[in-house]
Amino acid sequence: MEPNDARLRAGLTFFGRITANMTHEIKNVLAVINEISGLFSDLCTAAERGRPLDPAQLARLSGKMCEQIQRADGVVKRLNRFAHSVDSPCQAVDLQEMLELFSNLTRRLSEQKSVTVTVRTSDPACTCGTDHYGLLLLLFLGLEMVWENVEKGSSVTLFARGDKDSATVGFECPVLRPLAPNPEKKLFWDSWLAKMNATAAAPGKSGALEITLPRGLV
Amino acid sequence: MRVLLVDDEKELVSAMAERLAFRGIEADWVTDGRQAVEKAKSTPYDVIVLDVKMPGASGHAVMETIKRFLPRAGFVFLTGHTSVEDKARGEAAGAAFYLMKPLKIDILVEKLKAAAEAAKEKPHGT
Numbered sequence: 001m002e003p004n005d006a007r008l009r010a011g012l013t014f015f016g017r018i019t020a021n022m023t024h025e026i027k028n029v030l031a032v033i034n035e036i037s038g039l040f041s042d043l044c045t046a047a048e049r050g051r052p053l054d055p056a057q058l059a060r061l062s063g064k065m066c067e068q069i070q071r072a073d074g075v076v077k078r079l080n081r082f083a084h085s086v087d088s089p090c091q092a093v094d095l096q097e098m099l100e101l102f103s104n105l106t107r108r109l110s111e112q113k114s115v116t117v118t119v120r121t122s123d124p125a126c127t128c129g130t131d132h133y134g135l136l137l138l139l140f141l142g143l144e145m146v147w148e149n150v151e152k153g154s155s156v157t158l159f160a161r162g163d164k165d166s167a168t169v170g171f172e173c174p175v176l177r178p179l180a181p182n183p184e185k186k187l188f189w190d191s192w193l194a195k196m197n198a199t200a201a202a203p204g205k206s207g208a209l210e211i212t213l214p215r216g217l218v
Numbered sequence: 219m220r221v222l223l224v225d226d227e228k229e230l231v232s233a234m235a236e237r238l239a240f241r242g243i244e245a246d247w248v249t250d251g252r253q254a255v256e257k258a259k260s261t262p263y264d265v266i267v268l269d270v271k272m273p274g275a276s277g278h279a280v281m282e283t284i285k286r287f288l289p290r291a292g293f294v295f296l297t298g299h300t301s302v303e304d305k306a307r308g309e310a311a312g313a314a315f316y317l318m319k320p321l322k323i324d325i326l327v328e329k330l331k332a333a334a335e336a337a338k339e340k341p342h343g344t
Contacts, residue, residue: 020299023298023299024271024298024299027298027299027319027320028227028230028298028319030319030320031227031230031298031319031320031321032227032229032230032233033320034319034320034321035229035230035233035234035237035320035323036229036233038233038237038323039233039236039237042236042237042240045240046240061233064229067229068229111226111273112271112272112273112274114273114274152274
């Protein structure tokens with residue numbers, strides 16, 4: 001596969017994975033609302049047959065319904081922000097916000113791998129002029145390697161830091177085995193690092209995977 | 219009929235269990251595969267309803283584990299999205315039904331009864 005083809009395929013695969021994951025979560029919210037509204041209906045039917053309604057139970061169910069609506073709103077907002085990450089090939093990206101978005105977009109996928117991902121607040125805030133979508137994609141390719149190379153049950157911390165010329169984002173893990181991506185994943189990773197003018201480092205002893213890229217014009 | 223509901227969406231399984239109780243079906247619920255295996259070791263469920271994708275272990279893996287000590291239980295999968303491959307894999311492994319969320323409770327009840335009937339007809343040791 002040529003590097004351009006690899007980049008395109010990696011880009012589309014990432015868009016597909018995230019969209020599928022987010023729509024899966026929306027489906028789950030709809031399923032919960034379906035059951036709670038059905039339970040309301042069952043309670044009404046039981047009341048018609050003489051069973052008294054319990055106001056506290058109704059209030060509790062109503063509260064759960066509101067929680068699910070808030071949850072769905074959050075999922076849709078994140079999906080919308082993700083969709084807009086392709087608006088421009090170079091935009092000012094607040095790395096802290098980007099890490100929060102990335103963490104929320106991939107939380108469920110990490111949970112399925114029994115890995116917990118948290119975001120460390122960067123101080124001071126760091127902004128980078130870069131391809132927002134490309135950076136999210138590089139992080140995802142990195143996360144896939146982290147999933148494969150940490151123990152189940154691990155907690156992984158996402159971080160960002162910057163200096164005058166460069167910005168670094170990455171993962172801190174308790175133990176990270178040496179990365180050995182399959183040939184296709186390696187091609188995806190190398191071609192996107194090159195496209196983003198970025199470098200990666202995963203010194204085995206430190207338990208970290210870092211991606212460093214130019215700060216760009218912001 | 220005794221049913222175990224397994225899904226990491228706690229609000230989904232708790233409401234579903236209450237709705238099944240209104241229909242005369244006793245349903246317990248848990249939110250991960252490990253708890254499901256523990257519950258199934260102590261209770262001879264007729265049917266076990268599993269989410270396909272859960273943290274830790276997949277629904278398919280949980281079914282394989284439970285089948286070892288509860289060979290006559292019926293299995294129903296619940297999923298948000300399914301592919302032809304997923305459905306074929308689940309059915310080949312012995313799941314009676316593959317149902318899409320959200321679903322109508324009457325359809326779930328109908329499929330639970332059918333899965334329990336089919337499970338009763340299983341020969342011992344399969």
